[in-house]
Amino acid sequence: FRKKTPSVESLLKGILNQDQGALSQAITLIESTALKHQQQAKQIIEGCLPHANKSIRVGITGVPGVGKSTFIESFGKLLISKGKKVAVLTVDPSSSISGGSILGDKTRMEELVKEPNAFIRPSASGDTLGGVARKTRETIILCEAAGFDVILIETVGVGQSETAVHSMTDFFLLLKLAGAGDELQGIKRGIMEMADSIVINKADGDNLKAAKMAKNEFNRALHLYPAKESGWAPKTLLCSALKNEGIAEIWEVVSNYFETVKGNGYFQYKRKEQNKFWLMQTIESRLKSEFYANPSVKVELEKQLKAIDENKTTPFAAAEILLNLK
Numbered sequence: 001f002r003k004k005t006p007s008v009e010s011l012l013k014g015i016l017n018q019d020q021g022a023l024s025q026a027i028t029l030i031e032s033t034a035l036k037h038q039q040q041a042k043q044i045i046e047g048c049l050p051h052a053n054k055s056i057r058v059g060i061t062g063v064p065g066v067g068k069s070t071f072i073e074s075f076g077k078l079l080i081s082k083g084k085k086v087a088v089l090t091v092d093p094s095s096s097i098s099g100g101s102i103l104g105d106k107t108r109m110e111e112l113v114k115e116p117n118a119f120i121r122p123s124a125s126g127d128t129l130g131g132v133a134r135k136t137r138e139t140i141i142l143c144e145a146a147g148f149d150v151i152l153i154e155t156v157g158v159g160q161s162e163t164a165v166h167s168m169t170d171f172f173l174l175l176k177l178a179g180a181g182d183e184l185q186g187i188k189r190g191i192m193e194m195a196d197s198i199v200i201n202k203a204d205g206d207n208l209k210a211a212k213m214a215k216n217e218f219n220r221a222l223h224l225y226p227a228k229e230s231g232w233a234p235k236t237l238l239c240s241a242l243k244n245e246g247i248a249e250i251w252e253v254v255s256n257y258f259e260t261v262k263g264n265g266y267f268q269y270k271r272k273e274q275n276k277f278w279l280m281q282t283i284e285s286r287l288k289s290e291f292y293a294n295p296s297v298k299v300e301l302e303k304q305l306k307a308i309d310e311n312k313t314t315p316f317a318a319a320e321i322l323l324n325l326k
């Protein structure tokens, strides 16, 4: 027995009344591949847009095991104690590709889940990272319209998901561990460059000394990067998500960042740039999916691939034929 989905109007009204049930149901429409649901989702998003944009969006990344969910639990609880409403979304392309998920099983963030002012939604599934990212962006709009003022978007430090999350957040936090060997080995340069703050987690017990050393090393490395367009100098911090230490200091840094970038106009500028980026992305993905869905393209593509195999054409000539199909 499945309950009928409520109307667009009642879902929209529910979201604006900060009803989490309505919010969840509307997100399910966003995630659905059914055409009817997509049309309903579009109407809901449009209805939410005038009420969105009032949050701060924080991206959190780090390798599996670094302590992301433990951190979000502590950080989220602190924010709630300060009167914030916190939504936690995840971008986890592994859940789509392998069927399993690196993030997002139900037992994570056990305490935060119980808070009435917290909303936790695991990653949408999708064939591509682009698809997952689009759904997450639309979900952000709904969460904002539902009154959530801090949106935490978590992703794993593998693949391209950090770039996607960076392009939909205002502040990017990289969680790291102090470990054996060279701290700076094995992190992709691009990710460090995106970070507005590097937080060394598990700075507790026997780990504390190594964590302090790692902090110095990261600080030195950060100084080698050119100054950021935001006018913000990234900060390296220590914390123990498990023992709830250093969390308030991180919130202070995040708050300082928002003061800085709202003051100098970068906040508004970056959001506009992100919207332009997503406009282009949306066009690209729509053109691409429409192109490949065209039955004559499907037939001709097979032919042209075969022709290339047999050295009977060039990639450029083949592309020309395919792109000119109606």
Ligand code: GDP
Binding pocket: 062, 063, 064, 065, 066, 067, 068, 069, 070, 071, 201, 202, 203, 204, 239, 240, 241, 242, 243
């Ligand atoms: P995630 O995969 O990044 O989400 O990591 P989890 O939050 O699931 O944490 C992985 C493991 O590290 C768990 O066993 C946590 O209890 C542990 N952990 C997380 N934060 C800390 C911390 O600050 N100190 C210590 N000692 N352990 C931690």
